[in-house]
Amino acid sequence: METAAGDDQMEEPLLTCRNVSKHFGALAAVNNLSVKVKAGEVLGIGGPNGAGKTTLFEAISGLNPASSGEIIFQGRDITRLPPDAVCHAGIARTYQLNAGFDSMSVRDNVRVAAYFGRRNRRIPGFRFGSDSDAQVREALELVGLADKGDELTGRLPVVDRKLLMLAGALASNPKLLLMDEPVGGLNPKEIDLVMEVTRRIVGRGITIILIEHVMRFLVQLSDRVLIMHHGEKIYEGSPQGLVHDRNVVDVYLGEGASQRLGALMQQVSA
Amino acid sequence: MPTRRDLLILAVLVALAALIPLVTGMRYIVTQATLFFIWAIVVTQWNLVLGVGGIFSLAQMALFAVGAYSTAMLGYYFELPMLLAMPIAALVTVLVSTLVGAACLRLKGPYVALLTLAVAQMLYLLITNDTACFTNPPSGCMPFFGGVRGFTRFGDLGFRELLGGKWYVAHFYVGLFLLALAVLFSLAIIRGPMGLAFQALRDNPGCAMSRGVSKFKYQLWLFALSAFFTGLAGSFYAINFAAIGPTVFSISLLLFLMSMIVVGGIGTIWGPLLGALILMLTDEAMREFGDWRDIGLGLILAGFVIFLPRGLMGLPVARLPRLSGRRRAD
Numbered sequence: 001m002e003t004a005a006g007d008d009q010m011e012e013p014l015l016t017c018r019n020v021s022k023h024f025g026a027l028a029a030v031n032n033l034s035v036k037v038k039a040g041e042v043l044g045i046g047g048p049n050g051a052g053k054t055t056l057f058e059a060i061s062g063l064n065p066a067s068s069g070e071i072i073f074q075g076r077d078i079t080r081l082p083p084d085a086v087c088h089a090g091i092a093r094t095y096q097l098n099a100g101f102d103s104m105s106v107r108d109n110v111r112v113a114a115y116f117g118r119r120n121r122r123i124p125g126f127r128f129g130s131d132s133d134a135q136v137r138e139a140l141e142l143v144g145l146a147d148k149g150d151e152l153t154g155r156l157p158v159v160d161r162k163l164l165m166l167a168g169a170l171a172s173n174p175k176l177l178l179m180d181e182p183v184g185g186l187n188p189k190e191i192d193l194v195m196e197v198t199r200r201i202v203g204r205g206i207t208i209i210l211i212e213h214v215m216r217f218l219v220q221l222s223d224r225v226l227i228m229h230h231g232e233k234i235y236e237g238s239p240q241g242l243v244h245d246r247n248v249v250d251v252y253l254g255e256g257a258s259q260r261l262g263a264l265m266q267q268v269s270a
Numbered sequence: 271m272p273t274r275r276d277l278l279i280l281a282v283l284v285a286l287a288a289l290i291p292l293v294t295g296m297r298y299i300v301t302q303a304t305l306f307f308i309w310a311i312v313v314t315q316w317n318l319v320l321g322v323g324g325i326f327s328l329a330q331m332a333l334f335a336v337g338a339y340s341t342a343m344l345g346y347y348f349e350l351p352m353l354l355a356m357p358i359a360a361l362v363t364v365l366v367s368t369l370v371g372a373a374c375l376r377l378k379g380p381y382v383a384l385l386t387l388a389v390a391q392m393l394y395l396l397i398t399n400d401t402a403c404f405t406n407p408p409s410g411c412m413p414f415f416g417g418v419r420g421f422t423r424f425g426d427l428g429f430r431e432l433l434g435g436k437w438y439v440a441h442f443y444v445g446l447f448l449l450a451l452a453v454l455f456s457l458a459i460i461r462g463p464m465g466l467a468f469q470a471l472r473d474n475p476g477c478a479m480s481r482g483v484s485k486f487k488y489q490l491w492l493f494a495l496s497a498f499f500t501g502l503a504g505s506f507y508a509i510n511f512a513a514i515g516p517t518v519f520s521i522s523l524l525l526f527l528m529s530m531i532v533v534g535g536i537g538t539i540w541g542p543l544l545g546a547l548i549l550m551l552t553d554e555a556m557r558e559f560g561d562w563r564d565i566g567l568g569l570i571l572a573g574f575v576i577f578l579p580r581g582l583m584g585l586p587v588a589r590l591p592r593l594s595g596r597r598r599a600d
Contacts, residue, residue: 087481093482101470126463
């Protein structure tokens with residue numbers, strides 16, 4: 001039986017993953033994972049390649065549903081919902097790779113989410129209307145792509161494509177944003193830019209789960225960190241505790257990186 | 271939403287076409303142009319399904335036949351005025367299309383083609399294999415669906431009485447009017463939210479679904495809506511020729527129409543119209559050659575599929591911004 005909110009005084013969580021597993025044949029990509037995320041929180045997920053981080057996102061977003069366990073969002077079971085219904089429920093995601101609509105302009109790319117992502121449209125319309133124009137503009141301004149609306153998505157540089165994915169996700173007006181390696185492959189200056197944009201998103205009250213290998217990004221943005229290995233949770237707690245956890249240092253960070261990370265966190269908090 | 275440029279092109283084309291009966295006294299040209307309008311309606315709507323929605327449906331002529339047969343049967347059995355029978359027939363076609371779509375659209379590409387072709391064959395066999403007399407008019411035994419002979423004398427739009435020998439000119443303008451409406455509809459689809467949804471699904475299906483686009487739902491809507499003008503074209507075809515029989519189910523006609531889309535440019539706005547025009551002219555030019563005509567059409571189709579798969583609209587000269595159907599960043 002669930003002893004519920006009792007000990008940690010956590011209010012009703014926004015998202016609850018309870019004993020979630022995803023099997024591919026004999027392989028358990030995600031194995032019996034449970035985690036709660038409360039509204040307004042930023043949860044960072046780290047771990048070696050193949051740990052099952054993206055598979056967890058695939059399960060939450062409905063693209064590749066969980067084999068067992070349940071995923072509850074705002075008190076509603078979304079474990080078996082198709083991706084479009086998950087989007088309408090208020091969960092948006094970005095992708096590790098440059099996923100977007102390459103043959104469209106930046107503006108139309110975001111328009112897809114603004115028009116189709118906010119609510120389930122039973123009857124398709126024949127025009128977009130001015131409200132979706134405003135929503136597109138707002139999302140592009142939030143990520144700083146307002147003056148690139150006419151450019152072709154397929155020709156954008158990597159950092160702009162990452163920002164565009166964020167704008168697309170935001171245009172669907174999500175309560176929970178899943179960010180899959182938002183700064184993978186970016187240079188330090190670009191990482192700072194995305195970090196600033198992410199802080200702006202947090203400032204809007206949007207709850208975030210982010211997957212990232214760039215540890216300085218992960219620890220500086222996250223309220224709480226979860227480290228996965230072989231589909232299982234090996235650490236869940238504060239970013240500061242990460243570098244002192246023997247298991248995490250051995251499996252993922254390594255001695256050198258963990259010392260540098262420790263120094264960085266002291267520097268930031270000082 | 272159609273752009274001003276699309277509407278301008280359409281207005282110019284309609285205005286030019288409207289001149290045809292005024293500049294030629296030849297009945298043959300006017301009646302062939304009317305037939306062109308009918309086929310052009312069919313291919314603009316089929317193009318929405320095939321090129322925009324990415325649904326490999328071969329049910330298009332079966333839906334056309336549903337429109338034509340509904341019209342004939344409403345006139346023959348209920349003596350309904352044709353002006354009333356036309357919209358009813360179009361709605362019946364939408365209903366049938368929705369049922370076919372609901373059955374087919376969860377399947378993947380080639381299976382959609384197989385099942386829709388099977389539906390068309392089933393309808394064909396249902397009509398031709400039924401030899402039991404439903405009524406016995408003076409002209410002889412009449413099966414419920416008309417059998418191999420089909421229906422004649424089920425009514426017309428009244429132009430034969432009104433204009434005498436010149437009735438075909440009125441039909442020309444009815445056909446042109448219906449085509450203009452059908453093109454407007456396809457413009458609204460391609461330039462509107464549905465066109466954007468299908469473009470997103472083509473570019474990246476997973477990402478499109480995660481942004482709230484439901485593939486099945488929009489494919490079903492497209493399949494159902496495009497049947498309206500297809501059925502209307504069938505209805506007008508029956509009225510224009512004052513006859514309808516099972517020959518509309520022929521595979522060679524289906525291929526002839528599909529070639530129009532391929533030659534013009536699949537998925538584009540103006541390509542199917544251009545293809546329809548070119549293939550009808552080619553067909554006309556090869557009229558003297560008997561059996562060589564089908565072979566010639568086959569060669570044209572094969573040539574385009576191999577050398578110009580995106581059709582004439584895929585040629586560099588046609589790829590001016592906004593001229594082709596695909597929305598681009600301009």
